[in-house]
Amino acid sequence: MSGKCASPRCACRWGGSTRPTFYATLIFGNSMRTGLLLFLLSLGISSWAQPLQPIDYDSLYQRRMAGLSPVQRLVWADKYVSYLNEHSRFADARTLLQASLKVAQQAHLTAWTARFYELSGYIEMTNGNLVRSIDFFLQALAIYQATYAFEQQQKLCVHIIGVYSSLQNLAKRQQYNRQAATLQREYHQLSMLPFTYADKADDFVNVGKLDSALAYGRKAMTVLWVTRKWQQFYSHLDGYGVLLTDGGQYHEAEKTFRQCLAYSLQQGDPRRELYAYIHLPEPLLHLGRLDEAAHYAKLALSRIVHDPERQDEHRTQVYESLTHIAEARGQYKQALVYERLSNQYRNAMLSVEKNRQIAEVEARYQTAQKQARINQLSIDNQRQLTQISWQAVGLIALIALLALALWQYRVIRQVNARLRTSSQLVFENNRQISQQSDRLGVLMQELHHRVKNNLAIVSSLMRMQSKRLDDPRAVQAVQDGQRRVEAISLIHQQFYQTENLADVPIKTYVTELTENLLLGYGFDPNTFDCQVEVADIHLDVDVAVPLGLILNEVLTNAFKYAYTNVANPKLTVRLKPVTDSPATGLLIEVQDNGPGLEGPGRADARLERSTPTVTQRKGSFGQRLIRELTGQLGGEMSLTTQHGTYFRLWIPTPV
Incomplete structure (x- = not known):
């Protein structure tokens, strides 16, 4: 499924509350127009009753992180990096990730180390640096495999499959596809179902079976709606609209993109708003509503600044839409102007991609050269250390001759040194106590995380054991025991997902x-x-x-x-x-x-x-x-x- 979603997660109460109207329109196709009107009405009422107040997230995160130690900042760094990525502030995100990764490695927090490698991969993938994103994903995957974090392994395999698909590396894509299928079969997780369905939808798109792709797209969105993961839901909904456009279902595609637009405006998400403006002109063009299509295309041009790393790609797509609109109007001279602009930005995009690939090759070559130089310097340093050690033997005799003359002076210095050592020891002890106190909260969260993972392993073993039993009563007993283990595991999950470690x-x-x-x-x-x-x-x-x-x-x-x-x-x-x-x-x-x-x-x-x-x-x-x-x-x-x-x-x- 194509498209991205950077919208904050919505809140939806399971029992007794109103459910999202956009999903009702998706399930009940015959009443989509009525569902859209109800959604807009409820949106207007909620906006009138409780107007959204703009939030300065930069100041919010910086205030929360100001009074914390480096180890305690890791939780907020995770959230802040995701916010920076959603707003295309990749340079700030990389700087924060490098500092946080260094703290996690020095504190030997393997779970956080893997998490920051994973976030680094997301940053590079969003920015279009696919080769660098693969490197980060593989480092995170190695840690998750060593710590038996099966759910994270499945998630990373799905992202790696997507990157290798973009790189046209079929062999690697199939390798990780098999690995993800094995993990899904042995350690089934509900949270991974959307990724599995989306991957199958992409396979059907590649072979031209759009009806099957749409069916699996609806399955993925059903699971995301049930689990209330709205950020991922709207990403899949946007991609679902693209598939509808490709399949010629222009009325449904328009309604889908307008739902994404309404949500992005409600949440104040400029990048998701930009994607809606980019995608809307195509179905409107085929519906004969040329003025509306041109209006949204121009709105897209005015908001491309919200996704600075992909401006050439977006301008290419928008000018292609404007070319088709001008041709439909019979304005062939204007269409030629738009076509030239589209080709100009397409060539610029290809040039940037080629330069990026060349720069990566050069960087790898220079890294190899620097490593060879470092190895040679290490050999030279070892040789110099040997020479210095022999010179030190000669100096010992000279120092012995000066020992008597400096005896009194050394006694005074020794007393002062003891005082400084005692003071430094007290200071160091206080610093270590402070650090240990800071790390205790994070370590307890990691402890609950590992207990939850261990209980997940026990649950998976019981599930596999039940499949090998023939006695229905024995199977039922093992399955009941499995659900009891999962009920306890859910409590530990609540602990490591919150800051309160006591309740x-x-x-x-x-x-x-x-x-x-x-x-x-x-x-x-x-x-x-x-x-x-x-x-x-x-x-x-x-x-x-x-x-x-x-x-x-x-x-x-x-x-x-x-x-x-x-x-x-x-x-x-x-x-x-x-x-x-x-x-x-x-x-x-x-x-x-x-x-x-x-x-x-x-x-x-x-x-x-x-x-x-x-x-x-x-x-x-x-x-x-x-x-x-x-x-x-x-x-x-x-x-x-x-x-x-x-x-x-x-x-x-x-x-």
């Missing part, structure tokens, strides 16, 4: 847990009414882990048994603090609209009120796990039938 943001955790289980059991988010109403609070890890496992068991039970014969499945998950009663605590409620406790498959899923006595019969492992965890939290639970199955859990406030 878990329970709202984000419960939302992602519910979404993952819904998708994991094969339900369609478009037809499943799932409402997650969780208070925005933080819980200690001692409470979050058992609570997460309890929710995992209850939600898994609902998705497995409740909706077998339900036409309109519905699930409600609530978590809120209780403060208006003598006993304060947390209240958790899960309600489905299935057949209730007497439905098929639910007999073994019944739970008694509160914690069972010794005389009560033993239930399944999931039941016992819920009871034990509820007892561990000191809570009370109940399971009843109220228009479906209703689960209630009350946990007292920890002392």
